[in-house]
Amino acid sequence: MKLQFNINYQTYYGQDLLLNIVTGLNGGEHKYSAYRMHTADGYHWQVEINREVLPGIQLNYFYSIWRGDEEERREWETVVHHVVFNAERAQTYRVFDHWNDIPRDAYLYSSAVTDCITGRSLDKPSPNSFRKGVCIKVRAPQLGSSKRLFVLGTETMLGAWNPEKGLPMKHYGTNEWSIDLDAAQLTNNRVELKFFIKNDENSASPVWEYSDNRIVELPQMDEGDVVVYELDEAFFPIPPVRIAGSLVPVFSLRSESSFGIGDFGDLRKMIDWVSLTKQRLLQILPINDTTTTHTWTDSYPYSCISIFALHPQYVDLSALPKLNDKKQRDAFEKLRKELNVLPQIDYEQVNNAKNEYLHLLFEQEGKASIESPEFKTFFVETEHWLVPYAQYCHLRDKNGTADFSKWPDHNRWNEADRKALSSPRNKAYKDVAYYYYVQFVLATQLKAAHSYAQSKKVILKGDIPIGVNRYGCDVWSEPRYFNLNGQAGAPPDDFSVNGQNWGFPTYNWDEMIKDNCTWWVNRFRNMAKYFDAYRIDHVLGFFRIWEIPVNSVHGLLGQFAPSLGMSREEIEGYGLHWQEELFTEPFIADWVVDRIFREHADEVRGKYLEHTWGDRYRMRSEYCTQRKIEEAFTGELSEKDIWIRDGLYSLVSDVLFVRDHRDPNLFHPRISVQFDFIYESLYDSDKAIFNKLYNDYYYRRNNQFWYQEAMKKLPKLVNATRMLVCAEDLGMVPDCVAWVMNELRILSLEIQSMPKDPHLRFGHLGTNPYSSVSTISTHDMPTLRLWWDEDWPRTQDYFNNVLHREGPAPHPLPGWLARDIVSRHLSSPSMLCVLSIQDWMSIDETLRLAQPDAERINIPANPKHYWRYRMHVSLEDLMKRNDFNYDITDLIAQSGR
Template sequence: MNVQFHIDYQTYYGQDLVLNIITGQHNGAHEASQYRMRTADGCHWEVEVKKDAKPGTQVDYFYSIFRGDNEERREWGVMNHRLEFNAERSLNYRVYDHWSDLPEDAYLYTSALADCIVGKKLTKARLNNYNKAVTLKVRAPQLGAADELYLSGAEPALGAWNVKKALKMVQHSINEWSFTLDAAKLSGSQLEIKFFIKNRDNEAAPVWEYSNNRMLELPGMEEGDAIVYELDEAFFPVPAIRVAGTLVPVFSLRSESSFGIGDFGDLKKMVDWVSQTGQRALQILPINDTTITHTWTDSYPYSCISVFALHPQYADLTALPELKDRKQREKFEALRKELNALPQIDYERVNDAKTEYLRLLFAQEGEKVLGSSAFKEFFAETESWLVPYAQYCNMRDKFGTADFSRWADHKQWDESDRKALSNPKDAAYKEVAFFYYVQFVLSSQLKAVHEYAQAHRVILKGDIPIGVNRYGCDVWTEPRYFNLNGQAGAPPDDFSVNGQNWGFPTYNWDEMIKDGCQWWVNRFQNMAKYFDAYRIDHVLGFFRIWEIPISSVHGLLGQFAPALGMSREEIEGYGLHWQEELFTEPFITDWVLDRIFREHADEVRQKYVEHVWGDRYRMRPEYDTQRKVEKVFAGKNSETDVWIRDGLYALISDVLFVRDHKDPNRFHPRISVQFDFIYESLYDSDKAVFNKLYNDYFYRRNNQFWYQEAMKKLPKLVNATRMLVCAEDLGMVPDCVAWVMNELRILSLEIQSMPKDPHVRFGHLSENPYRSVSTISTHDMATLRQWWDEDWARAQDYFNSMLHRGGPAPHPLPGWLARDIVSRHLTSPSLLCILGIQDWMSIDEDLRLADPNAERINIPANPKHYWRYRMHVGIEDLMKNKAFNEQVTDLISQAGR
């Protein structure tokens, strides 16, 4: 049959429109047959394709703009056009499309809302035997689970505006509905139509689309013709979807069957509680493998060794076959009960025990599992990353270190090893097979949780860390993607006055962009197997990352990378006389030493610094970096030693400008230097000049540059899956972040105590954008109860100005007041309101922990924090707590979520 495609799109000289008919997928990307279209006026494009299509089949396709052989632009990648061949006979099709850009309501097409919240199933249109046919397609994403779309019109064949005779449409693609008319029954060439929603579960009046009647002029048709019209999206005056949910790390879950730590079985139970209380979202922290040292320092979930592999600690042992050895069963059951009774996680004992158990089970069941068709299918899907990961784990344990620079003959992944490691008959395969088995178990269990959550109409929301461990498998496998001479972190903020140094390598974005950010695309598509929404950790890192020299411990000597550094001439152009040594070397004088070290100042003069001239000093070479100082003071924990060590750190970072990491003739104003001695030493006039330069640099100079950097990366990632995209956009946020997030329809994170408007102390919940996630606290922050008591003056201000209550604020935070705060967050306009489990429990004084400080998950200022918070209440008991659950349900219902 012949298919003519028509589309109106205004192009410029040298541009061509190309039709891409999808034929398959490879590495997550569409494989397509391309057809150059023709035009007479640069606006109306068409192409004819000969297609051998059987009745009941369909094709998906999209349009793109080419200049020569280079693709300049393509349509929204998540939702493609769909053409169904629903005629019993061969017809000649004429398709009239329109260009599909990312819509304002893109969130309604995500798997989070379309598959989980709404959960509508697609239907194939029935075959027809019309000699002439007109198919109308329209996207209508606002329909609920029980809603059906109807077509009505002036024509008798369309019901003559009688709703009882209207035509019921078929949802043949995500949020897209179609109906095929018998053109022979149409009385004229003009159609006047309109769509309406009817709910099959009630007798409510139909809801008509919010527009004038649609007018269509049909072209001349002959026998054997089929016309397909893709119409503009239908909009209905219905309330926007708003969802409530809970945030809890998987490791924090507790149940009667846990092994001292939350697991994927517990996650399924948590879905039950979320669903029971009327919530529709469950958010977790990263669950990737972080095993570097096999000690508690691996508990940091944002320092993964693989962006694909899951952490073995989350295996639900109760879902696996029993150990046949009775003594072993009894030993592990006794240990399980002991570890499960602990108030906090004993990371090392839990992981040692689970690993031992899994190895025994692998010896018992491994051969059968690895020979199964399910495993072979899993291996075929994941082999690209699974094989290097298993070899990495094997080498890490064999050599006793994750520092692969110390692995003899294995300092980098060797692709030639893949064949032996993939052959079950090879000795190399047998060495790593245990790691294949564990990842298969974990993936199977998490997929089961995902399916369970979808069946209960609960959005499972994951978390994508911005960094990877510098000694991890990803760096070992593909070092070209990483810069190992820098450390990723964050500039100073409310969490840490010295900035945060995460120790991760920064990304070599130039190298990543060369292959279309395939590493990131693969990562996101792997996540989509398990989740329907995700949080991009530190989304600012896609604009610019805070890059700290490898010689630094703190983050103050970092600089944004990439960023437009300043030349000497530019700095002087502001009116600041350039003095390179004064501005770029640590500012050390007698009065500075006395102020920092007081009675220890002379000791510092004699041992750690050397005199230069006048009252000026410089660091001695053996102490001139923070890493050198850290090494000297390793293991010295007395109050005096810590005082001197931290003072030396402060001396080293006391500079006005940081030299650019790549271009020594460019400079960056040092972050937060206004609190340091070099700034204090400036004349007032120079301070004013520097402040103007500082504000221009951090808030204006790089805006357009960073916007362009983000748009090289984020569109590819947002369009890689149908997951709902949410971003953690906190910190030192330049204006361009909002530009990009609005353009890509990414949900922002809104925290009332950390408003994005610098002119207010607390955000106004009523002003939250709809495309946002509202929350009270994150895993990096104090919980609501901690926050309330750590600064009484701030709490008093909030009590009076935000809660509009008089008198003194009560302390500690009473349950009734916590309930009021939770209620106000739930009534905000935000699409998602997701609260930490601790903040939910704060409303019930009988349920919550007696000590609010025991609720804290992380302290960002402490890079060695032990992540071990665990719910003090088991999920089974939580499910039975009728009084608390009714409170949660009532709050959600009253908020209209």
Template sequence: MKLTFNINYDTVFGEEVLLNIVETDSKGRKKTSQFRMNNRDGKHWWYELNRKEATLNTSLDYYYSVDCDWADSRHEWLTETHRLELSAVKGREYTVYDHWADVPEDSYLYSSAFTECVNRRPLPSIRPSAYDKTVRLIVRAPQLRTFEQLAVVGKPKSMGAWDVFKALPMYEHNYNEWIVDLNVETLDGEVLEFKFAALNTADKQHPLWETGMNREIHLPEIKNGEVVVYELSQAFFDICNRKLAGTLVPVFSLRSKTSYGIGDFGDLKKMIDWVAVTHQRVLQVLPINDTTTTHTWTDSYPYSCISIFALHPQYADLRQLPPLKDGKKSNDFEALRQELNALKQIDYERVNDTKQKYLHEIYQQEGKEMLKSKAFKQFFADSEQWLVPYAQYCYLRDKYGKADFSTWPDHQVWNEKERKQLSTPSSKEYKEVEFFYFVQFVLNQQMEAVHAYAREKGVILKGDIPIGVNRYGCDVWMEPKYFNLNGQAGAPPDDFSVNGQNWGFPTYNWDEMVKDGCKWWVRRFQNMNKYFDAYRIDHVLGFFRIWEIPSDAVHGLLGQFAPSLGMSREEIEGYGLHFLEDQFTKPFISDWIIDRVFHERAAEVKQRFLNHTHDDIYELKPEFSTQRKVEAAFEGKTSDADIWLRDGLYALISNVLFVRDRKDPNKFHPRISAQFDFTYEALYDSDKAVFNRIYNDYYYRRNNQFWYREAMKKLPKLVQATRMLVCAEDLGMVPDCVPWVMNNLKILSLELQSMPKDPHVRFGYLGSNPYRSVCTISSHDMPTLRQWWDEDFERTQAYYNSMLYRGGAAPHPLPGWLARDIVGRHLMSPSMLCILSVQDWLAIDEKLRLADQNAERINIPANPKHYWRYRMHVSIEDLMQNTDFRENVTELVCQSGRE
């Protein structure tokens, strides 16, 4: 069988177009074969391929790329590649005319969120055609809805003679891509004139014609046994963009009448029912990965995962497991379940301890048989790469009583040689870790079932991918080459944390990750694909640059963006600032600063913590020279006076004008927010003006192109690794290059009216939201709508008058009718997705919502040791039975044109 591929692509000298054939084996592994194409004029490229092994009813997936010696190669959109069906019975020769496919503007319609949930249509088997001479048309029509089928109608009688009700039906052989084979003998003349139409499969009425002029193809001479394939430009229809509504709630916050003191995967199914019955389409959750390092409440932070693959045991739905045969134990566990489930907030330690004990009981009772099952063997085969190290890590963590593997007496790093023993059921090592295999198998089965259930209900499950991982977690232990352990990831100062945020995560060794094509991240995203059809990239700015804080710092003020282009002494002085290295890079401590910070305790501070150097200048004693040393010195001291003294010393240590580059000691970075500190205050006014110019150039202009290139090394591989809908949290100190990349890759942005992207306005205009965005009122890191309303009365008043267009004084606390108005306005925005927290949905009903609005808060970013324990105060069953609230939500969703 001869296959000839043709594509027009304008190249310049040195560029070549390559044909890439992608083949998938029985285990889902993909192999790509490359072929250099021929050309006559640098524009028309072709390649002739002979496939002796090609058989009927098979298909060929392929894509084109451009290679050159002097620049990065580029390739087509990889989420949906070209597909050639080898289904023509008499086809011995295929001639294909393709066109280059970049990421389409409506790429979201190809995501599994739409193809598997919103527009769910099964892909039919292609019917073989038996024509002697065949013309095949291939076209993409992503706008079609579930009840519509594409058809082609044209001038020839065999194509309906322009009668749309006699049009030829087409077959969706790939997501949103339709195909039809035409018998050349029945076509009239050398010019084929036609158009596409969308037919309603339910009533066969109200056909919808594609927009634009009729299409024409000038047919070549076609021989017997030849199939000529034309891939055509997309068919467009007058169909409005889809807008969807949804709810955000952490899994741990769910409450049902049968849960175990914390939300679980069974409760997630119930919440899907509520979302579906209120005509919403999206249910968003926070990360569900295992975070267990200490077995205490400090593990409640869901963004500090120990494994990017393993699910948290706390989410196991114990109701789905076989019942305990021991009646007394069963009754004891049930009594404890009722006690824990009645608590207003999560008791993280008791819940997890109880669930671990229950899982051990089931493991002892049922584990042997469950681990012999075909389902477990398949799960182990699919997950072995990460599951085996994870299980050994958990065993060693519990054996040695700590997660800090650098302190373990042995196994301080994963040893690949031990994999075989840990994978052999008869070995002692396997028996030691078998329980962890069992738990992950149970969790995987339950979460995959939730995912399937959501798809059946037409609900998009949206997950969350944290930017960081725990520095003492399994991922770092297993593959330390991917991490920098001498720094800490965080965020620069913002409205939520004036000292910045220090998450404590290690930063990534991107050089090492990019070297192997970001395999670690690709595996991570593909694993998420098992459970979700959309995801939120937490802190997407981290893919451009991360805020890296020295390991000896507590706050985030001494951080620097990594990577970033540091400034040399000469460059700084070129702006006109005389560079005093010691004064600018070391804590500037003088008498007036000490008096301003410590007041009546100034003399004590000088004596205990400082050494006098010269004149009125001091330096910190060596034992207090870093924030970590100060933290250690004040450990266990919790009085207000001690905390005030400690925080004052922290402030002295961060009182610098520049921080030294961590890789090159001869480069420097302006310290973030230095204008609010004493070292800036001490400058002459003329020097302040120069520093401000340096500061603005550095943070808002200097690194833009550099960071753009950094992001484009990573993000394209990741967003095209799966068909999940990609959303990103792009809040904070956002450089100009971020929207460039997000628009290029068609990633949905996050839009909050209270945090507008436009620096010239106080509140965002909802009508200005881009379609490709997620609109919300509050996130898990923010106060809820009701809390925000009472935080700052002046701001609220301005919002009430200028955004809600209401006169008079704003009412406090926020009444339900006004919360409903605010929710309704957000739902009416142009954003594709409007996802509101469950607390903000409940705010519209004064009879149902929580009396204490401050108890609704999920996280306080300024507190790195916050206890994540918020739980819905009303059960999902009661929500389902509350007709007034259910109809209220449904009415808001439907009135806004969302579905």
């Protein structure tokens, strides 16, 4: 069959337009056949190809712009063009398209909306026998599940403008509707038409599209010709979809069948509660395996050892076959009950017990499981990551450490080992088969929970951590993607005055970009098996990461990477006389030592410092870095020892400029140095100069550079799946972040107590952008009740000037006032309003915890925090709390969500 594709696109000299017919997927990239198009005027482009097609077949394709051998841009690939070949007698198809950039309402094309909220299935192609035909296609993403698109027009066959005779259209693609018309019945080559919506469930008046009538000019047609017109998206005066949801870590869930920790079975029960209360979204924290030490320090969910593997602690043992040995069954049941009544998670007991149970079950059931067709399919789909992961876990446990540099052999993954590890007859396979089995069980249970959420019209939202553990499987198996001489973290903020040091290696983006970010794209595609929305943790890391030297404990000596460092000449250009030693070496003077250490000053001078000249000192070589100081004070926990240790940390970081990690001739103003002694020692005139330089550097100098860096990575990632993309964009946010998020239609995070506008103390909920997630607190913050009591003057300001209530603010926060705050957030314009389970419960004084302190999930200032928060109410009891559940339902209904 002859296929002709036409598109209007204004190109410039040297640019070519290519048609790309999709033939499949290779990793995260479309596989396609490319055809160079032709033009006579640089605007009207056309190409003809011959291709064998059968009725009912669908052809997917997209367009791209090339200059020479380089692609300059391509269309939005998440939802590509497609043609369904319905005409049985067709000999020629002529397709008239328009260029598709990412639409402003891209959110409505996400699987979160189409597969969960709308839940509309696709129609089956209906072949026709027209001698010549016209196919009209249009995208209409606003339609709900009970609504159908109709077309009406001047022609008699189009209803002659009688809505009762409008023609129903077919839903063949994501939000795309089409209709096949018999061209022989058209009386005019100029077809005038318009689209409208009718509700399948009632006879309400039709809703007309918000536009003038459409005009389609048909070409001269012969028998066997079919013309396909893709029209601009239809827009209807329908309120935008707004969704309410809950945030709770899976490990925090509690049910009567739990084993001391929330699991994937509890996730289904939480979905039931979300659905019962008319919410439409459930957000969780990362669920990847974090096991390096088999101790409670592995409880940190953002330190994954594999971007694919799930944490064994989330297995729902009650959904698995029972152990045959009654004595073992009884012992585990006794332990389960003991762990399940604990107010918090006992991470070590829970994981030891679950691992023991799974080992016993694997001995009993494993052989049959790994010989099943379901497992074989799973293994084929996951083998690229599952085999290295299982080998890593085996070697970690065999060697008693996750630090693979200390293993006697196998210090790096050897691809040559894959064959033996994949063949059931080999000993190597038998050594790791247990880990295959556990991941198979976990994936099966999580997929079932995801399907269950979709059946309940609930969006399951996951979380993608920005970093990975430096001793994890990802670094072991693909070290080229990581810089191990740095540590990722965050600059100082409201959570941590010394910055945050996460200890993760930073990414080698040059290597990642060389292969089109396949590592990341595969990660996102794997997430799409389980989720319909996701949160990008610390999205700023895709623009630049806060990179801290490996010899630092705190984050103050970090610098943004990549970033444009400053030369000595640039610094002097601001008027600041360059003094390299003074500006880049720790500023240690007698008065500084006295102020930090007071009565211990002389001891510090004698033991930790060397006198240089005048009243100046330098650190002794054995204490010259924070890591050396940390090692020297290991196990020293007295108040005095901690005082001296932290004081020495601050001495090391007291510099005005940090030398660039890659080019020693470039420098970066040290973050937050205005609070340190070196800054205090400057003349007022030099302080003013430095502040101008500092503000230029952090808020203006790198903006365009960071925009370009983000656009090398993020478009590939957000277009890799149809999941709804949300981002945590808090902290020191450069202007370019909003540019990129708006361009890529990524939902921002809006927290009233942390407004994006630096001139405001509290944000105005009514000005939240639609493309945002509104919340009161995150897992890194105090809950609403904790926040209310931690700073009374701030709370008073909020009470009087935001809530517009008179008199003193009540303490502790009463339920009626918490309800008011929740109601205001639900009423914001944000597409999503997601509240933590603790903040939902704050509205009910009979249900919430007696002590607000027990609600805290994480304390970011403490890098060794024990993540063990658990709901105090079982999900079974929560389902029975009729008054509370009705209150939530009522709040959501009143807000229009």
